[in-house]
Amino acid sequence: MKRMSSSAALIVGLAVAVGAFYLGRATQPTPLASGPSSAASQPGRTVLYWHDPMVPGQRFDKPGKSPFMDMQLVPVYADSAAASGVQVSAAVQQNLGIRYATVRRAAMSSSFDAVGAVQFDERRNVAVQTRVAGYVERLAVRAPMERVRKGQALATLFAPDWLGPQNELIALKRSGVSQELVAAARARLRALSVPDDLVRRSEEAGAAQARFTLVSPRDGVVAELGVREGVAVSPGMTLFRIAGLQTVWAVAEVPEAQAARLQRGQRVKATLQADASQTFEGELKEILPEVSSATRTLKARFxxxxxxxxxxxxxxxxxxxxxxxxxRLVVASEAVIRTGKRAVVIVRNAQGGFEPRDVSLGADFGDDVEVVSGLNAGDQVVASGQFLIDSEARLRSVLGNMGAPASAAAASMTGTTGMVHDADGKVESATPDALTISHGPVATLKWPAMTMGFARPDPKAFADVRPGDTVHFRFKEGGPSGYELVEVRKMASGAGK
Structure with a gap:
């Protein structure tokens, strides 16, 4: 009986020992997938440093756990650092609607628009005066701004002071004096401003003529009417002022900042404000040397x-x-991001990545803008989707708020190593390069629920997965989009994400 009790005790002791052994095995910490073995450098590649992808500014000279996040440090390789800029897969670029523009050299004209008011061309104004005292017997033009033609009668004047010199000429001719005396009498009439036509009529009629007609010297309008019918006139008095309309002035107020772009002789194409179908050609003739203190503009006369x-x-x-x-070297205006203090463009480099670049801008040509420095002819820049690329870069801590140098952006890129994460979700779209999945929270990354793209390790991988499928998937850091799928498994219909 005593022997049986000893045997039973021995059996119980062995059972306890075995149980303790396996219990100890079960309670030992299981190495994380992203431990030193997963974060170790890959054979044949040179490690520059280790970093935490979520805090790319800090660098470490050996592997280990990040002091900032609950994750292992990731190596940055020399060959990946050489490829500057953020890498965005073709599928993501298509989803973001990325468009490109090429920096080019083009013959540009520094033209600008202005509004001008039409005025008389005062160089074409002529004054109609009388050089003898007399009276206005009849007015042919009775109101200002009437249009007149060259040679048209304006008024009939009676000039009694011209009667005496004409009678002398007629008497000399009748007396048969020498032609020299007759010629001297005609010269005297000419000096008194007696019209030749009036002298001729006097000689033909044999009687002095005191009435003569004033005619318009050119086509135009009566800009000024200085007399009325029946009034007396004196020598030197302006009776009419005729303004020509063959050319007119268009006077425009140009901002002071654009004054340096004005040069005499510049051509202008003018369009009537009230009727866009009527166009006119013109030329800049004068820049008036006066700047308005109220509007800071100067007047240009075309x-x-x-x-x-x-x-x-x-x-x-x-x-x-x-x-x-x-x-000039120009780029599409929509490609430039103006922050108020500087101008930035997103350049597509030779490796296919994107990097920000500060540029200095010159004149604005509407859809294009001059580039003074920062770009070269042939460079490709992002014309649409710059801010989406910035968001994509921020998500992966690469571009650094579009202000980090290209070398820092390159240094924050990671390889295909790192911890494997699990999540459930629904496939929204599928391309040969990636799957876009709406997934729930990812505890290992402290992510909330979101929709994002995950790169395929191979275009043929997960070929049976279709948009709309509910899946359980595993992924790790790496790939063109920043995270690469490791496994995708369809879930039973009705299963939660």
Missing amino acids: EVDNRGGRLTPGMLLRMAVAGPQSE
Whole structure:
């Protein structure tokens, strides 16, 4: 009986020992997938340093656990650092709607638009005066701004002071004196401003003529009417002022900042404000040397062709002023991000990555803008989707708020190593390069629920997965989009994410 009790005790002791052994094995910490073995450098590749992808500014000279996040440090290799900029897969670029523009050299004209008011061309104004005292017997033009033609009668004047010299000429001719005396009498009449036509009529009629007609010396309008019918006139008095309309002035107020772009002789194409179908050609004739203190503008005077007589003073013209052409380095205006203190573009480099670059800008040409420095002809820049690339870069801590140098952005890129993470989700779209999945929270990364793209390790991987499938998937850091799928397994219909 005693022997049986000893045997039973021995059996119980062995059982306890075995149980303790296996219990100890079960309670030992299991190495993480991202432990030293997973974060070790890959054979044949040179490690520059280790870093935490979520805090890319800090660098470490050996592997280990990140002091910032609950994750292992990731190596950065020399060959990956050489490829500067953030790498975005073709599928992601298509989803972001990325468009490119090429920096180019083009012959550009520093033209600008202005609005001008039509005025009389005062160089074409002529004054109609009388050089003898007399009276206005009849007015042919009775109101200002009437249109007149060259040679048209304006008024009939009676000049009694011209009767005496004419009678002397007639008497000399009748007396048969020498021709020298007759010629001297004619010269005297000419000196008194007696019209030759009036002298001829006096000689033909044999009687002095005191009435003569004033005619318009050119086509135009009566800008000023200085007399009325029946009034007395004196020598030197301006009776009419005729303004020509063959050309007119368009006077535009140009901002002081654009004054340096004005040069005499610049051509202008003017369009009537009230009727865009009517266009006129003109030329810059004068830049008035006066700047308005209230509006900080100066006046530019353009001569506009008006042989058709369609323009009258007071009309408004929209003018496109063409500047001198010169070859300049330009880029699409939509590609430039202006922050207020600087201008930035996103450049696509030779490796296919994206990197920010500060540029200095010159003149604005509408859809294009001049690049003074920062770019070269042939560079490709992002014209649409810059801010989406910035968001993509921020998610992977690469671009650093579009202000980090290219070398720092390159240093923050990671290889295909790292911890494997599990999540459930629904496939939203599938391309040969990636799967876009709406997934739930990822505890190991402290991610909330979101929708994002995951790169395929191979275009043929997970070929049976279709949009709409509910899946359980595993992924790790790496791949073109930043995270690469390791395993994708369809879940039973109705299973939760």
